[in-house]
Amino acid sequence: MKMKALLSAATLLVTTLGSTPVLATEITLFRFFGGCSDEYANVTDLSKAVGECGIIQVLTNKFNAENKEGITVKTQSVEWGVYYDRLSANIAGGTPPDIAVMHRSILPNYLARDLVQPLGKQFTAAGIDAADFVPVAREAVTVKGEMWALPFDLHALLWHVNADLFVKAGLVDAKGQPKMPTSPAELVQHAETMKAKTGKRYFAIPSAVDPMPTWQYLTWVWQQGGSVVDAEKKVSLESKESKEALRLLNSLYAAGHASSKHDYPSAQQAFIGGEAAVLVNGTWGVDTYEAQAKDPKVALKKYVVRDIPTLYGKDAVWSDSHMWVLPKQSKPDPAKQKAALAFLKFLNDNHVHWARTGHLPVRASVLKSAEFQALPHRAEYARTATIAKAVPAIENQRAIQDLLVNELNSTWLVNKNPDQVLSDAQRRATQILRRARGK
CATH class of the missing domain: 3.40.190.10 (Periplasmic binding protein-like II)
Structure with missing residues (x-):
C-alpha cells in the first residue's frame, strides 16, 4: 500500500491553496520563436521581455507562476527550419504535444490528416470570446464552420527604414x-x-x-x-x-x-x-x-x-498568421485538455503583450485599446492590416x-x-x- 501511495504521489502531485486541494498538471508546449529560456529564466515581468522569444517565454513563466490550478507548461523550443518535421514526427510517434504553434499556411495539411482538435465549443467553455476576433483571424482558423485554432496574430512583410x-x-x-x-x-x-x-x-x-x-x-x-x-x-x-x-x-x-x-x-x-x-x-x-x-x-x-x-x-x-492548436491525442487526458485551454485563455487575455513584437493583434478590442495605440511605430504601418493578403488555404x-x-x-x-x-x-x-x- 505504501509503494502504491508513493507511485501515485510521484505521478500526480497535490498541493494545497488555502483549504482547496489543487491537482498539479504538466502540459507540453511545442513552439519555435527561438530559445531564450536561460536569458529569461524565472522572469515574470512582461515589461522586461523583448522580441518574440522573450515575450512568449515570459508569458509562459508568468502563467506557470501565477495560475491557481497547479498547471505547469513545459516548453519544447524547436528550431524554425525543422519545426514542422519534428511536430509531425512526434504526432506520428504517438507523443504529440498538448499545445503547438502553427502557421495559417500549414493548418490545411494538418486538418486534411485529422491531426488537430476542433475548438469552437471549448472556447466558449473556457471563456474565450471568439466574437472579438477580427474577420481575417476568424477566417484563418475556421474551416467548414468549425474553429480549429486560437488566432494569435497577423504578421506581414514591412520595410524597416533608416530615416x-x-x-x-x-x-x-x-x-x-x-x-x-x-x-x-x-x-x-x-x-x-x-x-x-x-x-x-x-x-x-x-x-x-x-x-x-x-x-x-x-x-x-x-x-x-x-x-x-x-x-x-x-x-x-x-x-x-x-x-x-x-x-x-x-x-x-x-x-x-x-x-x-x-x-x-x-x-x-x-x-x-x-x-x-x-x-x-x-x-x-x-x-x-x-x-x-x-x-x-x-x-x-x-x-x-x-x-x-x-x-x-x-x-x-x-x-501569414501564428495560431495555437491542440493536436489530437490517442488517449485524451481531460485534466491536460482543461489545462491547455486555460493556457490558451491566458495567452488570449494577454494578447496586447504579444503585439509588442510588432505583429498585428487579431482581437478587435486590443486593436482599439489605448495600450496598443501607444506602442511605438504602430501608426506607421497601420494600413498593413487592411492590405494583407495570403496564399489560399x-x-x-x-x-x-x-x-x-x-x-x-x-x-x-x-x-x-x-x-x-x-x-x-x-x-x-x-x-x-x-x-x-x-x-
Whole structure:
C-alpha cells in the first residue's frame, strides 16, 4: 500500500491553496520563436521581455507562476527550419504535444490528416470570446464552420527604414519623412540615388535560403492583380505578372542595390550597422529594432517603419498568421485538455503583450485599446492590416513556398535564367498539387 501511495504521489502531485486541494498538471508546449529560456529564466515581468522569444517565454513563466490550478507548461523550443518535421514526427510517434504553434499556411495539411482538435465549443467553455476576433483571424482558423485554432496574430512583410540615410540621400518629402517609391521605375531611381549620395545599398534582404525574397515577389505579383496559385490549385508561375515581379527583384540584385550574400543575420546586421537604408523583414522585427536603435553603439539611430509601398495598381502585401492548436491525442487526458485551454485563455487575455513584437493583434478590442495605440511605430504601418493578403488555404502550401524559395533564389545566387526558373517552378508546383489531389 505504501509503494502504491508513493507511485501515485510521484505521478500526480497535490498541493494545497488555502483549504482547496489543487491537482498539479504538466502540459507540453511545442513552439519555435527561438530559445531564450536561460536569458529569461524565472522572469515574470512582461515589461522586461523583448522580441518574440522573450515575450512568449515570459508569458509562459508568468502563467506557470501565477495560475491557481497547479498547471505547469513545459516548453519544447524547436528550431524554425525543422519545426514542422519534428511536430509531425512526434504526432506520428504517438507523443504529440498538448499545445503547438502553427502557421495559417500549414493548418490545411494538418486538418486534411485529422491531426488537430476542433475548438469552437471549448472556447466558449473556457471563456474565450471568439466574437472579438477580427474577420481575417476568424477566417484563418475556421474551416467548414468549425474553429480549429486560437488566432494569435497577423504578421506581414514591412520595410524597416533608416530615416537618416534617406535624409542624406535627399529622399524625403516636404515633412522630412522618408519618401517611398510609387512605381518600379521610381524604386530603381531611388536606389541609384541612395547609392550615389550615401555610398550605401538601398536594400538589405535575407537572400540565401530565406523566404523573404519570395514574400516580396508574391507581394509584387498580387499588386499587379496576378496570383501564383488559386483556391482551385491552379498554378500560374509563368504569367506576365510573375515574370515582372521576378524581373524587378532580380534587377535590384544585378545592380548591387541588394546583396545576394546576405543571410538573415547578416542582412539585419547590415541594416543595424547603417549599411543599408531598407531592411525587408516582417512585423516581428519592430520591437527588436526599436530597442537596438536606442543603443548608442549602434549606427542605426532614427528607425521608422513603412507599409510595403504599392508599386503597381493594387494594394497588397504578403502575410501569414501564428495560431495555437491542440493536436489530437490517442488517449485524451481531460485534466491536460482543461489545462491547455486555460493556457490558451491566458495567452488570449494577454494578447496586447504579444503585439509588442510588432505583429498585428487579431482581437478587435486590443486593436482599439489605448495600450496598443501607444506602442511605438504602430501608426506607421497601420494600413498593413487592411492590405494583407495570403496564399489560399490549400494543402502543401508550404511545399510550394519552399519550391519558390529554392527556384527564385537561384536567380541571384547562381544566375539561373529567370524564365527557366519560372518554367521549372511551374512544372514542379503542378506536380506537388497533383500529388495532393491524388492524381
